[in-house]
Amino acid sequence: MxxxxxxxxxxxxxxxxxxxxxxxxxxxxxxxxxxxxxxxxxxxxxxxxxxxxxxxxxxxxxxxxxxxxxxxxxxxxxxxxxxxxxxxxxxxxxxxxxxxxxxxxxxxxxxxxxxxxxxxxxxxxxxxxxxxxxxxxxxxxxxxxxxxxxxxxxxxxxxxxxxxxxxxxxxxIEPMALVLFLIVFTWTPPHFWALAIYRKDEYARVGTPMLPVTHGEDFTRLQILLYTALLLAVTLLPFGMGISGWLYLLAALGLGGTFLYHAVMLLRTRSRQRAIRTFLYSIVYLLGLFGALLVDRYLGLWFAALA
CATH class of the missing domain: 1.10.357.140 (UbiA prenyltransferase)
Structure with missing residues (x-):
């Protein structure tokens, strides 16, 4: 057409x-x-x-x-x-x-x-x-x-x-670069699937096989929760590798915990409004996480220069 x-x-x-x-x-x-x-x-x-x-x-x-x-x-x-x-x-x-x-x-x-x-x-x-x-x-x-x-x-x-x-x-290409890639890669499914739930009817109308269309909203909500839990684990890698410090770790746990809360509430309430709220938070989450990586690294350098 x-x-x-x-x-x-x-x-x-x-x-x-x-x-x-x-x-x-x-x-x-x-x-x-x-x-x-x-x-x-x-x-x-x-x-x-x-x-x-x-x-x-x-x-x-x-x-x-x-x-x-x-x-x-x-x-x-x-x-x-x-x-x-x-x-x-x-x-x-x-x-x-x-x-x-x-x-x-x-x-x-x-x-x-x-x-x-x-x-x-x-x-x-x-x-x-x-x-x-x-x-x-x-x-x-x-x-x-x-x-x-x-x-x-x-x-x-x-x-x-x-x-x-x-x-x-x-x-x-170095290990930390691959970790940054892995963080965004793991973040993408829960981020986009939340939007896909909110726009499920439109995707169905145009024949796009997004997960909520083919497997239902409940299955998609469960996948969002599982991927968000995996994402939280992946974001601990910079600290575990000794590349980032405690500031980043606290930020990763706080931001990731909030993302998990949204995913749990999305699973429990089955609300499409909750889906769009989860989608919007996922953007804030990514920006906050990468910002924390940056602040943690440069604050560490600043304190090292003062020592």
Whole structure:
């Protein structure tokens, strides 16, 4: 079914408005991703961060992340037109056309890749490219409509930013970088499944086999609780490895305990309003956890310098 058949026509001319192109890049999602990437950069070289890595790494990763988001919008435009949450996006609403969107997406992706390849390092360029392909193609085209485990498998692409930030500074993959990746990877299913419960009817309408649609809400709530418990265990790794101190440990336990509380209440109350509250808290949780990692590391350096 075409957008024209859905009653969608261009509203702002062929080129669209700059705000429409910005919306195409999912700026809020990219902002969260870039925050975790910055934490990866700052943890990789505490106190001696090369400005080139911060500047060009941020620019290249964010451009390619925006390109992946835009490509996701293009590939999902027909389903987006049928969902309340997404029907006002630039493509299904007719604010942008496919031709200009494709050119915009290509320019972003190629520019970001060239910046990372020439001004950062080849490893970061390659990993970011794999992340783009994993999210925009493997997840969006294949996994999203093939299996209710789509978000678990496809979550690997979304978990890459802190690893990319680390490699942008060091040029290599190290154990702590993998731990940062693992934290986001484990966080993604309970985060997204909470939203999927809230939007279950819309996913069912467009035939997307999200877990609440295929296995029911009760099963999904149980999975959210189990993954949240696993996430709490994973977040203890930085302390167990001797990389982070007591401040981070207390933050991880406090934030993780609150996340567990939300998951338990979601299981007990079977409320969709509780589902969206759990989803929103999961974002606060991730930002708080990565912020605690950063504060803990730099406070430790500050106290060491004073000693």
């Amino acid at each position: 075409s957008l024209k058949a859905l009653g969608v026509t261009a509203q702002h001319g062929l080129g669209g408005h700059w705000r429409d192109y910005l919306a195409l890049c999912k700026p809020k999602v990219v902002a969260v991703m870039m925050f975790t990437a910055w934490v990866g950069m700052l943890l990789a070289a505490p106190g001696s961060l090369p400005w080139e890595a911060l500047l060009f790494g941020t620019l290249g990763i964010s451009l390619m992340a925006g390109s992946a988001a835009a490509l996701n919008h293009m590939l999902d435009r027909h389903a987006d037109a049928l969902m309340q949450r997404t029907r006002r996006r630039p493509l299904p609403s007719g604010k942008l056309d496919m031709g200009h969107s494709l050119v915009f997406t290509g320019v972003l992706g190629i520019s970001g890749f060239v910046i990372l390849l020439l001004l950062v390092n080849p490893l970061t360029a390659l990993l970011t490219l794999l992340s783009l392909v994993g999210y925009a193609v493997v997840y969006t085209v294949f996994l999203k409509r093939a299996t209710p485990q789509n978000i678990v498998i496809g979550g690997a692409a979304g978990a890459m930013p802190p690893l990319l930030g680390w490699t942008a500074v060091t040029g290599q």
